Amino acid sequence: MSSEKPTRRGGLRIDSVFPVRQISSRGRPMDNHAPTGRGASLLDLGDQLQNLRMFLFAADAQSIAGAAKQLYKSPSAITRSIMELEKVVGVQLLERNSRGILPNAYGDVVLARSRRIEAELGQAAEDLATPRSQGTPPSPSAISHFLFNGRKLRLLIHLADSRKISTAAARLDISQSGASMALSRIEAAVGEPLFHRGMHGMIATEMADGLVMRAKRVFAELRHMLSEISMLSGSLAGSVVAGTLPLGRTYVLPMAIAATLERYPGIRVTTIENHFEQLVTDLRSGEIDAVLGVPRDESQRQGLSVEPLFLEGLRVIARAGHPIFERGAITLADLGAERWVLPWSNSLSHRLIEEAFRLEGLEPPVASVESADLQVMRQLLLSSDMLAIASPRQLSYELRSGLFLEVPVALRGTEREVALMTREGAMLSPAALAVLDAIREQATADPRRMELLVPD
Structure with missing residues (x-):
């Protein structure tokens, strides 16, 4: 079990654990894979990329011996890899019969995801092997070793996101020197640097950006695989x-x-x-x-x-009891002197608001407050006589409850x-x-x- 520390990127923890029940292809617990009380995780599956590759070759060849011949490995090594993969996912993946081996329902799920992973990493290998202006580019097969290594892929992801080798090392629970050495080996395999070293940290090159994007897609495929296995398991x-x-x-x-x-x-x-x-x-x-x-x-x-x-269109919103509702008939021109809470000036909504006023021959309103935070907007409206322009769906609770009301003026052209x-x-x-x-x-x-x- 990897000792890697959990990390968060864009809100997604890549140590998320999903329940995967330990059952066989016939719906019974696997005899030699007793439930452990925990589910497979992305970290577990990330460490299984080589085993997924061997499973893919075995399933395509419908033979352990055939896969061993193609991968230049012993049949026992292929068998051990598949057994380790089955232990991690908690289900049997292959049926053995007189004609060879065939994927069961769980195996079909893993096989489909394995093909997609192979396609992503295969394309990454081709991109990395693109001829450069200097030197001889490596062959795709020469760099496949590190591509099918979950820890190396995670190193590149963490480094691209954090721009610091120390942070990437901490997230992998390895020393900084170990992370630097691993990166050096990857760059040696690729034949050129993947990161620019500078005052602002380590910035991924264009080639590294492409590789990191495909590495993230690999982990997305593994995440989806866990969900599919869980569904087949009955939940x-x-x-x-x-x-x-x-x-x-x-x-x-x-x-x-x-x-x-x-x-x-x-x-x-x-x-x-x-x-x-x-x-x-x-x-x-x-x-x-x-x-x-x-x-x-x-x-x-x-x-x-x-x-x-x-x-959805934009509407003028005010608190219940606002003095504006005592005026009788209101037009957009009557609102010129009001104080406004408006979206950020560089937002699409702000541009639509300006266009709506100009359609009526009016100067756009000047924002007293610019904010995309609904909590800020809500409190400002409740505690003052300010007006806001927003989507009714954004304030659906306040409108339904009567806290806020729509000012009866139209903002033409704001539908999105x-x-x-x-x-x-x-x-x-x-x-x-x-x-x-x-x-x-x-x-x-x-x-x-x-x-x-x-x-x-």
Whole structure:
């Protein structure tokens, strides 16, 4: 068992443990793999990449001897590797018969994920072997040894994220000199440096960025594999990571999570709140399974699958009892002298607000406070006569309870398409798919539809 310390990247712990029951392909506990009282973890599976590769070769060859011949290993070494893998995942993966070996239902799950891992690492090997301007590039086979090593992949991930060899070493629970030596061996295998050393730490090169992205996808495949095994064992469980932008943060996503956990209490969900560019970066690397929010222009959608859910506009919001409601008929021009809580000036919402005022021939409002924090906005509105411009879904509880009211003026052109974004080609786990289905249901079932809130 690795002694590696848990780490958090974007909210996801890569030591997350999911319950995987110890059962055989026939639904009985494995005789020589008694339950240990704990589940397989990403750290455990990360250390099994070489064994997954041997399992893949054996399953494809339908023969231990055939795999041994292709990998230049002894049949006993292949058998030990597969047995170790089965012990870690807690289930039997292969059926032995007179024709050779065949994957069972659990083996099919592991085989599918192993193929995807091999494809990611194979592409990484090709990228690393791309001819350079100087020297002879290494062959893909020459660098596969470290690519199928979970600890080396984790070293690169931690180093790229923290930019400090000392931090990466601490997260791997090894000495700094040991981490430096391991990195030097990796760079020697690749044939060039993967990190720039400078005053601001160790900055990943473009080549390292590509390798780290694929390494993160490998761990995403392992995370999904655990969920699939758990489902076959009779309990839908696993870890799901959802990125969210403000429009989905306060109602749709929380309601979807609550509905999912009511049905499947073994699922664990981590939500990540960040700016769009970082969420999409983590989505492409597999660290995030899906992002709920407003997609940006086409150039930023490359490699993403975008599923529109609903349209949402911006509204002027004030506390109940605000003096503005005593004025009778109100137009947008009547609000010029008010004090405002507005989104950040560099945000899409802020640009839409400015355009809405200009459509009416008015100067855009000047923000007294710029904030994306709903708690700040809520308290400012409750304790003053300030106005805010926000999505009704963001303040659905306050509007339903009567704490806040919509000022009856229209903001033309502020409707935005809220969508569910996933990575093209991703094969999400059953747990992640369950959360996505719940998000779709909540987007449809939300009673505060935009058309019910817009004054004519």
